[in-house]
Amino acid sequence: MVSTRDGTATPSIRFDGATKNYGQKTALASLTLAVPAGAVFALVGPNGAGKTTAIGLLTGLLAPTAGRTFVCGIDVARDPVRAKARLGFVPDRPYLWPKWTPRETLRFVGATFGGRGVELEKRIDAELVAFELMELSSERNETLSHGTRQRVALAQAFLHDPSVLVLDEPMVGLDPLAQRGLSERLRAHAAKGAAVLLTTHQLALAEEIATIAGLLVEGRLVARGSPRNLETASGRGGALSDVFFDLAGGSPKP
Amino acid sequence: MNAAFRWNSARAAGRTLLAGDARGRLAAIAGLLALLAFIGLETAGLEGALRASRAALGELPEIRPAFLLERLLGFAFAAALALGFLGSLTTAISTLFLSEELGALCVLPFAHRRLVLRQASLTLALASTPALLLSVPALLVAAGASSRPLLAFAAGAVPLAGVMLLAGSAGIAAALLLVRLVPPRRARLLAAFLSATGLAVALVGFRAARPERLLDPLEALSVVTRLGAARPSSPGLDPAAWAARAATRGLLGDAGGLVPAAALFLAGLAVFFLVPATLWRLHLHVFRDSWAGSAALTGRSRRGPEARSLDGVLLRAEAASLLRDASTPAQLGSLAAVFLLDLMNVRLLPGTDATQRDLVAGLQTGLSLFLVSALSLRFAYPAVSSDGRAALVLRTLPLDPQRQLLVRWAVRALPAAGVALALTGASLLFLLPEGTTFALALVAALVGGLAIPALHVGLGALFPRYDAPNAVNVALSSGGLFALVFSTGLSLLSTLVVSDELRLLLGSLLKVRLSPWPIVLFFLASAAAAAIVPMTMAARSLATRDVAAG
Numbered sequence: 001m002v003s004t005r006d007g008t009a010t011p012s013i014r015f016d017g018a019t020k021n022y023g024q025k026t027a028l029a030s031l032t033l034a035v036p037a038g039a040v041f042a043l044v045g046p047n048g049a050g051k052t053t054a055i056g057l058l059t060g061l062l063a064p065t066a067g068r069t070f071v072c073g074i075d076v077a078r079d080p081v082r083a084k085a086r087l088g089f090v091p092d093r094p095y096l097w098p099k100w101t102p103r104e105t106l107r108f109v110g111a112t113f114g115g116r117g118v119e120l121e122k123r124i125d126a127e128l129v130a131f132e133l134m135e136l137s138s139e140r141n142e143t144l145s146h147g148t149r150q151r152v153a154l155a156q157a158f159l160h161d162p163s164v165l166v167l168d169e170p171m172v173g174l175d176p177l178a179q180r181g182l183s184e185r186l187r188a189h190a191a192k193g194a195a196v197l198l199t200t201h202q203l204a205l206a207e208e209i210a211t212i213a214g215l216l217v218e219g220r221l222v223a224r225g226s227p228r229n230l231e232t233a234s235g236r237g238g239a240l241s242d243v244f245f246d247l248a249g250g251s252p253k254p
Numbered sequence: 255m256n257a258a259f260r261w262n263s264a265r266a267a268g269r270t271l272l273a274g275d276a277r278g279r280l281a282a283i284a285g286l287l288a289l290l291a292f293i294g295l296e297t298a299g300l301e302g303a304l305r306a307s308r309a310a311l312g313e314l315p316e317i318r319p320a321f322l323l324e325r326l327l328g329f330a331f332a333a334a335l336a337l338g339f340l341g342s343l344t345t346a347i348s349t350l351f352l353s354e355e356l357g358a359l360c361v362l363p364f365a366h367r368r369l370v371l372r373q374a375s376l377t378l379a380l381a382s383t384p385a386l387l388l389s390v391p392a393l394l395v396a397a398g399a400s401s402r403p404l405l406a407f408a409a410g411a412v413p414l415a416g417v418m419l420l421a422g423s424a425g426i427a428a429a430l431l432l433v434r435l436v437p438p439r440r441a442r443l444l445a446a447f448l449s450a451t452g453l454a455v456a457l458v459g460f461r462a463a464r465p466e467r468l469l470d471p472l473e474a475l476s477v478v479t480r481l482g483a484a485r486p487s488s489p490g491l492d493p494a495a496w497a498a499r500a501a502t503r504g505l506l507g508d509a510g511g512l513v514p515a516a517a518l519f520l521a522g523l524a525v526f527f528l529v530p531a532t533l534w535r536l537h538l539h540v541f542r543d544s545w546a547g548s549a550a551l552t553g554r555s556r557r558g559p560e561a562r563s564l565d566g567v568l569l570r571a572e573a574a575s576l577l578r579d580a581s582t583p584a585q586l587g588s589l590a591a592v593f594l595l596d597l598m599n600v601r602l603l604p605g606t607d608a609t610q611r612d613l614v615a616g617l618q619t620g621l622s623l624f625l626v627s628a629l630s631l632r633f634a635y636p637a638v639s640s641d642g643r644a645a646l647v648l649r650t651l652p653l654d655p656q657r658q659l660l661v662r663w664a665v666r667a668l669p670a671a672g673v674a675l676a677l678t679g680a681s682l683l684f685l686l687p688e689g690t691t692f693a694l695a696l697v698a699a700l701v702g703g704l705a706i707p708a709l710h711v712g713l714g715a716l717f718p719r720y721d722a723p724n725a726v727n728v729a730l731s732s733g734g735l736f737a738l739v740f741s742t743g744l745s746l747l748s749t750l751v752v753s754d755e756l757r758l759l760l761g762s763l764l765k766v767r768l769s770p771w772p773i774v775l776f777f778l779a780s781a782a783a784a785a786i787v788p789m790t791m792a793a794r795s796l797a798t799r800d801v802a803a804g
Contacts, residue, residue: 056800060650062801063798063799089647091646095644095646096647097571097575097642104570108567108571109651111567116560116562120560120561142439143439153647156647
């Protein structure tokens with residue numbers, strides 16, 4: 001939680017009736033949700049449930065049709081630059097500037113967050129080492145493999161030690177070692193007081209690292225709570241995977 | 255490749271042309287209309303030239319039409335050969351090594367030789383398109399004028415196909431050997447540079463041959479006599495000369511000309527099939543190396559300068575994106591050629607006529623700004639779109655879009671203004687017009703050189719296309735063409751700013767007196783509006799508009 005001047009605690013991430021319509025289609029219906037500092041929140045749901053739309057609204061990629069989203073108490077639509085200054089983001093695929101190198105990418109991103117000079121270079125070096133990118137730091141992004149680009153995307157999100165970290169399917173393309181390393185890094189980042197919001201299709205991963213989870217189905221949050229005991233709106237409970245298969249489409253598909 | 259693959263490819267192409275959004279369809283229709291207009295103009299021009307030459311040759315008995323035609327066709331086939339070689343060299347590196355579908359195709363169960371043949375066929379089709387576009391209307395005109403139209407058409411088309419097959423095969427083989435020596439991306443850069451330099455040298459060479467001599471009847475007669483009085487030498491091993499001789503015989507009604515034409519075509523076909531048959535192992539070897547090498551280390555470790563200020567980082571990042579574009583060196587080569595050609599033209603003008611110098615100073619300023627418009631369409635209009643899907647990350651950074659747009663403009667406007675000033679200034683040094691004209695030309699070049707890139711950056715940001723495959727695709731969209739029309743208007747206006755003669759001419763047409771200063775003020779106001787309005791609207795749009803998030 002972030003303490004405000006009147007002493008009340010403000011959640012690091014807040015969706016307040018956030019709604020997004022595309023013409024007649026509702027991609028996200030009045031999502032209300034709060035993620036406190038120190039929590040890892042896993043947003044799960046079948047394809048097309050509205051997870052990426054929710055992330056788009058939180059990161060300022062999309063403008064809400066109704067409702068609001070907040071990062072550390074700052075309204076993303078009203079004060080986007082201040083809100084984004086507290087945010088680290090990893091999109092669902094590692095979109096990088098193709099002609100730049102990983103080091104140039106990190107330097108660019110770091111500078112937009114106010115990093116300068118030797119201090120920024122030290123932080124860049126630390127992230128390059130942490131994500132095992134140092135030897136590839138002078139290659140152009142367009143020549144890197146998918147997994148390597150994903151590590152560059154992760155490094156740029158962690159670079160400025162964000163208060164809120166938003167990751168859309170962060171494990172895609174990573175090898176098991178890198179996946180384990182990222183899980184530990186996410187837990188450690190949350191333990192330092194940051195809020196982490198991630199979407200994933202890997203239910204086991206969500207159950208392993210998330211402290212809170214939410215299940216989105218057809219744009220509506222239909223269950224939330226501890227991954228081991230998710231509560232539905234009707235008061236039923238159960239493990240994340242049980243509730244997922246119960247509410248999101250019956251029996252597991254082959 | 256099987257029938258399903260071909261059918262899917264054809265349907266995908268059809269969808270691209272017909273089933274896109276309204277903006278895409280508009281661009282496709284505009285492209286088709288431009289193509290039809292070009293074909294119509296070429297056909298009308300050739301028919302006129304044919305009529306005139308028939309009348310003239312009747313009065314010049316010493317000139318043998320067959321000799322003249324063979325020499326002219328020899329030049330045309332040689333140009334097609336060179337164009338085909340350079341085009342297929344550049345295209346083959348993309349289709350054989352950098353195409354995204356190669357990874358998927360390589361794992362399918364068919365012989366690698368067939369994959370190389372398929373990519374070579376694609377290369378040939380793409381690289382032959384410019385030559386075919388130019389030559390098919392000419393062949394149709396020639397067939398229409400002949401007493402045996404089918405024979406005439408075949409006599410032109412068959413050797414042309416042979417020449418294109420030979421040129422394409424040579425280009426594909428050269429591409430394979432080039433990628434054996436340097437990695438594909440660098441090879442493509444090198445090939446594009448070679449192609450642009452080759453075309454630039456050809457253009458400058460053509461200009462240096464002083465084609466304007468043909469406007470002087472005596473000089474023209476001398477040139478035509480040299481080309482048409484003596485029999486062309488034996489073709490030897492020159493395929494362009496063989497093609498010219500075969501086509502000439504066929505066009506003049508000799509069916510025997512089809513024999514060497516067919517021989518040339520069959521030779522071309524044999525060479526075309528021989529390249530994949532003999533070089534597929536080389537392709538597999540080089541492709542595997544380059545595929546594995548795409549993630550391999552180069553051993554370089556360059557840190558680059560530290561970040562001292564945000565503007566500095568933004569400037570360096572933008573310059574890196576621009577300068578590392580594969581086609582930039584090639585296009586700068588073409589620009590240098592245009593620059594040289596223009597100065598060669600200006601030097602031919604009589605230096606004593608003040609009226610003419612004033613008129614040309616105005617036209618040269620307009621031409622400089624039109625060149626800036628074309629450069630801006632290619633390099634400034636796609637500035638925002640070339641972020642690609644990295645725009646998603648950019649949008650989540652705490653960065654003011656207006657500030658970044660200004661940096662994008664600065665990186666493109668400074669060279670653009672430099673080009674406009676250099677071209678206008680060099681022309682003025684040759685022309686030496688009076689002081690006010692001189693000063694106004696420089697001011698117009700500077701203002702236009704700064705405003706036009708802003709117009710293109712702004713409009714490109716208002717209509718971004720993050721999913722476009724490359725910058726050229728973005729530039730040739732309907733938004734890009736709209737920006738070009740606008741900036742061309744500004745270029746035309748600059749001619750009136752500079753030249754008294756053009757103002758007088760327009761004034762007499764409109765039956766009004768056009769004073770210089772209101773036009774100068776109108777130009778400055780238009781340039782300011784063209785620069786500021788789109789940039790401001792774009793900054794607002796970039797901050798608030800939805801970015802598709804997947």
